Amino acid sequence: MPQHFLGLADANILATTQYQLADRIIRDLIAHAATGVIHGPAGAGKTFAMQAGIETQRRIAGEDRISAHTLAFPSRPSMLRVAADLIATLTGAAPPTSRNRFQLINQLIGLLSGTMKLIVVDEAQRLNSDCIELLRHLHDHPETRFALLYVGGDGCWEVLSREPMLRSRIFRRLPFRPLPREAIPDLIRAYHPIYDGADDALLLDIDDTFAHGVMRDWAVLTHTAADLCHDVGQDRISEAIVANAYTLLGGGLHD
Incomplete structure (x- = not known):
C-alpha cells in the first residue's frame, strides 16, 4: 500500500x-x-x-x-x-x-x-x-x-x-470532499490507536479547530500528537496533548 x-x-x-x-x-x-x-x-x-x-x-x-x-x-x-x-x-x-x-x-x-x-x-x-x-x-x-x-x-x-x-x-x-463532520468521531477512532476511546466532543473540536475534514490535516495533527504521547509515555490523546499539538502547529488555527 x-x-x-x-x-x-x-x-x-x-x-x-x-x-x-x-x-x-x-x-x-x-x-x-x-x-x-x-x-x-x-x-x-x-x-x-x-x-x-x-x-x-x-x-x-x-x-x-x-x-x-x-x-x-x-x-x-x-x-x-x-x-x-x-x-x-x-x-x-x-x-x-x-x-x-x-x-x-x-x-x-x-x-x-x-x-x-x-x-x-x-x-x-x-x-x-x-x-x-x-x-x-x-x-x-x-x-x-x-x-x-x-x-x-x-x-x-x-x-x-x-x-x-x-x-x-x-x-x-x-x-473528493472533506470528511463529513458527523462521521468524524467513528472514522478518526479507527484511524490511529491514539484516538481509541476518545470522546466525540474532543474529536469534533479538533476537526472544527484544525482539520475541517481534511485528511492531510488530520494526518499532520496525528503525527504531532503521537510524538507528544510517546514523549510523556501516554498511549492515548488527552486535552493537554491536543493543546500542546496546537501550539506546535501554530496555535491550531488556519489563516
Whole structure:
C-alpha cells in the first residue's frame, strides 16, 4: 500500500466511500481503456486513494499486465513539453530534444500501443486546451491502448469540463470532499490507536479547530500528537496533548 503521510506509523486506512470508489474507478478505466477524473481540494486523500487503487489492480492483474505512469506538469505547459515528458515517463530515458511535434506524437502512438497502460496526469488543472486536446487525440487513436486518469485539485473539473471533446469522453468522475463532520468521531477512532476511546466532543473540536475534514490535516495533527504521547509515555490523546499539538502547529488555527 502507499505510505501514509509523513510515514505516520500505526495509521489505518479509512475505507471511506470516496476511497472505495477511487479503487472502482481505476478498475473500470483499465477494463475499458477509458478516461476518468478524480478531483477535489488539496489534502482530501485523492493521491493516496489513487495510488492504493493502482497497487490493487497490479496485484489482481499482475505487474506485467498493467503499466502505470504518473506525471505532472508546470502551470500551462506547452504541447511539446507534455509530449516530451510523457515519452520520458514511458521510456525511463531523458526527454527527447526534438521540436517536431508530429514526430513526438508518432513516437507516443507507438509507445502507447501494445500492453495496457494507465496514464495518470496529476495536477490536471494546470493543463491548457492544447495539451488536453493532445492527450485526447492520443487516447482516441485506433492504435493506442491505455486508460487515462486526470487527478487535480481546486479548479480541475472547471478546466477539464470546458473542453467539450474531453467532457463527452469522461467515463468516470469522482469528486473528493472533506470528511463529513458527523462521521468524524467513528472514522478518526479507527484511524490511529491514539484516538481509541476518545470522546466525540474532543474529536469534533479538533476537526472544527484544525482539520475541517481534511485528511492531510488530520494526518499532520496525528503525527504531532503521537510524538507528544510517546514523549510523556501516554498511549492515548488527552486535552493537554491536543493543546500542546496546537501550539506546535501554530496555535491550531488556519489563516
